[in-house]
Amino acid sequence: MMTMLRIGLVGLGRLGKIHAEILSGQISNVDLVAVCTLDDKEKSWAVSKLGLSATCCFSDFEKMLDEAKLDAVVLASPSSYHFNQTYLALSLGIHVFCEKPLAVKEEKIQNLFDILNTNSGLVCQVGFMRRFDPVYMKAKEKIVNGDIGEIILFRGYSLDPISEIHNFLKFLPSSSGQFLDMAVHDIDMANWLIDAFPKTIYSCCNSFSFREFEEFGEGDNVTSLMQYENGSMAFIMAGRTAQHGYHIETEIIGTKGTIRIGSVPSPHQLEILDGSGVRRECYTDFADRFYLAFQNELVAFIKNIHEDEAPKCGIHEAYKATLIALKATESLKEKTLIKL
Amino acid sequence: MMTMLRIGLVGLGRLGKIHAEILSGQISNVDLVAVCTLDDKEKSWAVSKLGLSATCCFSDFEKMLDEAKLDAVVLASPSSYHFNQTYLALSLGIHVFCEKPLAVKEEKIQNLFDILNTNSGLVCQVGFMRRFDPVYMKAKEKIVNGDIGEIILFRGYSLDPISEIHNFLKFLPSSSGQFLDMAVHDIDMANWLIDAFPKTIYSCCNSFSFREFEEFGEGDNVTSLMQYENGSMAFIMAGRTAQHGYHIETEIIGTKGTIRIGSVPSPHQLEILDGSGVRRECYTDFADRFYLAFQNELVAFIKNIHEDEAPKCGIHEAYKATLIALKATESLKEKTLIKL
Amino acid sequence: MMTMLRIGLVGLGRLGKIHAEILSGQISNVDLVAVCTLDDKEKSWAVSKLGLSATCCFSDFEKMLDEAKLDAVVLASPSSYHFNQTYLALSLGIHVFCEKPLAVKEEKIQNLFDILNTNSGLVCQVGFMRRFDPVYMKAKEKIVNGDIGEIILFRGYSLDPISEIHNFLKFLPSSSGQFLDMAVHDIDMANWLIDAFPKTIYSCCNSFSFREFEEFGEGDNVTSLMQYENGSMAFIMAGRTAQHGYHIETEIIGTKGTIRIGSVPSPHQLEILDGSGVRRECYTDFADRFYLAFQNELVAFIKNIHEDEAPKCGIHEAYKATLIALKATESLKEKTLIKL
Amino acid sequence: MMTMLRIGLVGLGRLGKIHAEILSGQISNVDLVAVCTLDDKEKSWAVSKLGLSATCCFSDFEKMLDEAKLDAVVLASPSSYHFNQTYLALSLGIHVFCEKPLAVKEEKIQNLFDILNTNSGLVCQVGFMRRFDPVYMKAKEKIVNGDIGEIILFRGYSLDPISEIHNFLKFLPSSSGQFLDMAVHDIDMANWLIDAFPKTIYSCCNSFSFREFEEFGEGDNVTSLMQYENGSMAFIMAGRTAQHGYHIETEIIGTKGTIRIGSVPSPHQLEILDGSGVRRECYTDFADRFYLAFQNELVAFIKNIHEDEAPKCGIHEAYKATLIALKATESLKEKTLIKL
């Protein structure tokens, strides 16, 4: 019989709560034994909803690692902590599931590779959950199968609903930019589906709705055009002002056919005919769109640990996506074409 | 070179104006030389917009036939006049294009057949313009070609926008009912596409929005389920309360495939993403949806006369559709199953 | 803490396996302790996949009830056994989840009501899983909220893919007809959404592809037009010859708006552009379309037992749907209009 | 009454024939009195289909101008002749309708401005027919009306069907590149809808299917990302390998809403459900997609001459689009970011 894995969860914010729900109710062979957050309300939530005792609710990450006898941690803390928390946990031989992005600057990621090389059983997965979304998996399968031939263009949109903007604006000064915060998912998808690495990157942006982005050399909407080593092109857009909802759309134009995902970003097969015409209501946020993917990625993480497998989406993938996001940001700020 | 045909137009109402526009500006080899209407404003319109002299604007149909030396008439008068006006014109050897329906009760349609039999060059076309709409023509072509196999079910919706209801309510007491007024187009489409005649008819209705329909044994929305002699089934709905626009939708379910027409009744390939979701704006009325079909049917009529051809959609077709519409109305009023 | 419920499952066929998977892996507070099937391969499957011991795999329903100390049974046996197995289990004070239909003729359903009346804690739920499907739930919510006003027409299609026909043809002689086998789901949806009972029913059918249906007075495609007491109309179609996949489509036309569900019956937001045009691939079968609903309905069943609640979809609902399906079948066979 | 305009048409190739049809049969107040082509078969076509006498069919453009007493010419000759033919005709005081592009290198377009300035009644229109397409006109109207706010991103795809590639490959050596041949329409649309001029341009391309494009520093698919002076961004793609048909798609993402045109490039409201799923067949070529726009643009041209109006889409607009197309081509060939 399988041993139970002892898991600690860091961060109980928007995404942390989803991971908590999944880990505590919807996965076998796992025990959520500790959480770590700075927020007292979130701790109370953990006590009442997750049934944790107060002593299992930490404020300090290192303390939790010291005391909670963890097999693995799931990191849903703010992005700027990811690299260090991952490093620390791995150093202690604790498996890590880290939310994207793995890092917000060109950190010594080499160090992570070193640890993993010397401790080959250690699993370190990064939260590119789209790789675990059934629709993207289906697309990948078709591409690998040759159904659409060579990839001419990958187009990825990640547009947050404007209804969420005020939460975001608070967080703007500490944001690592749209490419690392949002577009990194599309970058990872492009890397995964094209299966190569970019050689040129050109980015631009604007801020018609929220001029405050300009102070940071950023835009409320940003785009980037990249060309990959193998010739494939990628056009990526990330934005924060979609009126209609949470809009994640991907198109892969191939020599033999084209695949589109989410061109109407609507959660269910429900169409309404009324005074506005014929319409579909849209996803409201990432939880609405990707719940199943969040579930699937944690199932895979746990299974990888139990069965001593390498993660599907590890440090290597995260490193590449992070690097490209940093370069796309550089292109944006320097208004220049980057050659890699 | 082709001789010009002298045409008289009867009725300058909603539809008559469209026919006038087409006849006076968009067809070769034809002269619109006279109009007939009871309405003085419409006569002024004819003088100013069509360039007719006042003496070419008649109030009396017979007088126009007597005086205007017509080759052909186009009838867009109220439905109750259609049969008699058609009869009279044909008797005088004048070609007739008659708006649907040809008759509003079981008139002596046999008499029309008699005239046409003895005067084989005479063209009498009825205004089932959907037969001239490019989309329905494409569907017919695919069906004839065997692409969808045998027809299991024909489903036809004709839903008027609620914005038009007040015009209709005025006209309600003189209406010959939803099946003759509206659904007769779907009945004709079913006859045309299935290429057979019904053997059973069952109709029902309701009037949630406009109870006044009940006084006439009718509903603001009516439906009918029919089975054709060859086994094909037809489900037809006509209504007056569509919130979203003018909705003409047709589905033909076959043994090898299914064809749908207008399931999103939107006039152009324009999609809007805004606070209501992802939406398409709808057709506003029959002119918006079927302008091209109105044009095509008159082109065909003129061509048939010039080239001495039988009309694609003549008395025979009109007779069948009218009879079925009358029987569907009878089923509705008697709350009974009709066997033909 | 919650006690574990001991469950027995009857039938391990197409649907039984899905229930087994859900009961054994995806619901808390429940133990699948026994199964009953006539098929030895299915028993081996239960041993290897569900981890049951061979002694927990029964061939005889009564023996299982005698020996397995069950709190509840889930019936996924052939439809003709449903009524008797339900009756027997309830008589013994065992909670029952019974697949649709509850009965295949007008059985003494009154007896079931008697048992339930005298044993008020007993839960008897019937498998109308669409009531637990998120999309139908959303539609119900909008209707209850008044968003679309009064219901003018309910239209429900249940079309099985032609790829499944050979399985079905074997089963045809013992089938209780399309209305009880398939359309009963649409009948239940119409009852639920309209919230009334029909007063007239007229059905017809054809069998262009599989003439063998005619021997049984049935068709490979059947339709029915019903009018409900409150005036709402329902048009229902069930068929077995869809070329494109498993097609469950529902439309509710209201006085203030219209809702459509599944008009493109495609499982994911993936669109393909290739030599066939712009296309979406369709659901392949009921498991593909309704997995989540099957999960939700069992979750609700278990919760109802634990929390001593009445089921959302019990004997009363099943009785009504069954009766209507029987009457629709009668109309079909007698070629007559039924008044209730 | 209006005088008839005497028109000469240059080029009777793919597009020339469409213009001929429209000019000779579908516009009032105009006489197509002469054509000019190098091809004898096309001349025979003109004699038999257009009813021209052989002496009205010229091989030499200047000779036609000398002899045919033209009020206006329509140029559908190969692109490399456009500038000189336009210049010559305007110099002689003849109105010009010139197909896109106006020029294929940075010609002395200033000279054209000079002529037009000194001869203010002269009309020179350029064939950006999308400005006359009902759907694009509707989009423009909504944008001008402020419905979608500021334009964040314009995205334009112009994808030719692969079925046409062999025609194109013959023409490849004399092609002026994808940006001038195809994408110039999208460039003009971006200019028109954004109502500004770009400040940066970055292009790239690939040629997975037809390596022969590489010899010319081009690709069978090219893209460009531009930023306009006002901050709006434009992403443009032109390609020659679409499997599904002729695909012209435009998206305008605004701060208050988004408009999409042609995201399913299907000519009619006909949907097919068969073994490939639920699908729409696509446009086959530019004539199929833009017939109405070609008609409308010539109607406007004739009207502008008659009523002494400036053309909606003249030299100024053509100059801007041509310049941008040339710069986008330069970026492609030099693999560099262009700043304007």
Ligand SMILES: NC(=O)c1ccc[n+]([C@@H]2O[C@H](COP(=O)([O-])OP(=O)(O)OC[C@H]3O[C@@H](n4cnc5c(N)ncnc54)[C@H](O)[C@@H]3O)[C@@H](O)[C@H]2O)c1
């Ligand atoms: N995969 C996705 O689609 C997705 C979606 C949303 C967020 N995310 C990522 O998840 C992370 C969290 O995002 P969020 O929106 O939930 O943030 P949030 O601000 O809602 O929550 C942050 C949480 O981290 C805790 N925290 C802050 N500092 C900490 C520290 N030093 N040690 C431990 N805990 C600390 C806070 O108390 C809070 O519980 C981010 O890195 C974000 O990029 C990913």
Ligand SMILES: NC(=O)c1ccc[n+]([C@@H]2O[C@H](COP(=O)([O-])OP(=O)(O)OC[C@H]3O[C@@H](n4cnc5c(N)ncnc54)[C@H](O)[C@@H]3O)[C@@H](O)[C@H]2O)c1
């Ligand atoms: N094919 C279609 O889709 C379609 C659409 C709309 C109307 N129609 C048919 O067209 C006909 C006219 O409909 P409408 O909506 O234009 O009606 P309307 O009421 O707007 O116009 C009726 C016209 O007929 C004239 N008229 C009335 N009595 C007359 C008479 N005795 N002699 C001559 N003229 C007379 C009126 O002055 C008026 O000009 C109807 O039969 C209707 O069924 C068909």
Ligand SMILES: NC(=O)c1ccc[n+]([C@@H]2O[C@H](COP(=O)([O-])OP(=O)(O)OC[C@H]3O[C@@H](n4cnc5c(N)ncnc54)[C@H](O)[C@@H]3O)[C@@H](O)[C@H]2O)c1
């Ligand atoms: N809700 C839905 O959408 C849905 C879908 C499919 C089937 N169903 C219903 O589920 C039931 C089963 O359908 P299926 O397609 O899985 O059938 P199936 O033929 O695949 O399986 C029937 C199972 O019942 C067992 N069985 C037969 N006789 C039995 C008996 N006397 N006692 C105990 N077990 C017996 C068989 O061994 C087999 O395991 C039917 O009533 C059907 O109407 C409902």
Ligand SMILES: NC(=O)c1ccc[n+]([C@@H]2O[C@H](COP(=O)([O-])OP(=O)(O)OC[C@H]3O[C@@H](n4cnc5c(N)ncnc54)[C@H](O)[C@@H]3O)[C@@H](O)[C@H]2O)c1
């Ligand atoms: N607006 C659009 O969407 C669109 C579409 C297609 C073509 N075009 C433009 O139309 C033009 C013609 O394209 P096409 O595809 O019809 O080309 P084509 O090759 O089919 O036809 C060219 C025609 O020009 C004639 N010609 C060649 N040299 C000539 C000369 N020196 N003087 C007079 N006539 C000469 C040829 O005999 C032939 O009739 C091109 O400039 C193209 O860019 C525009």
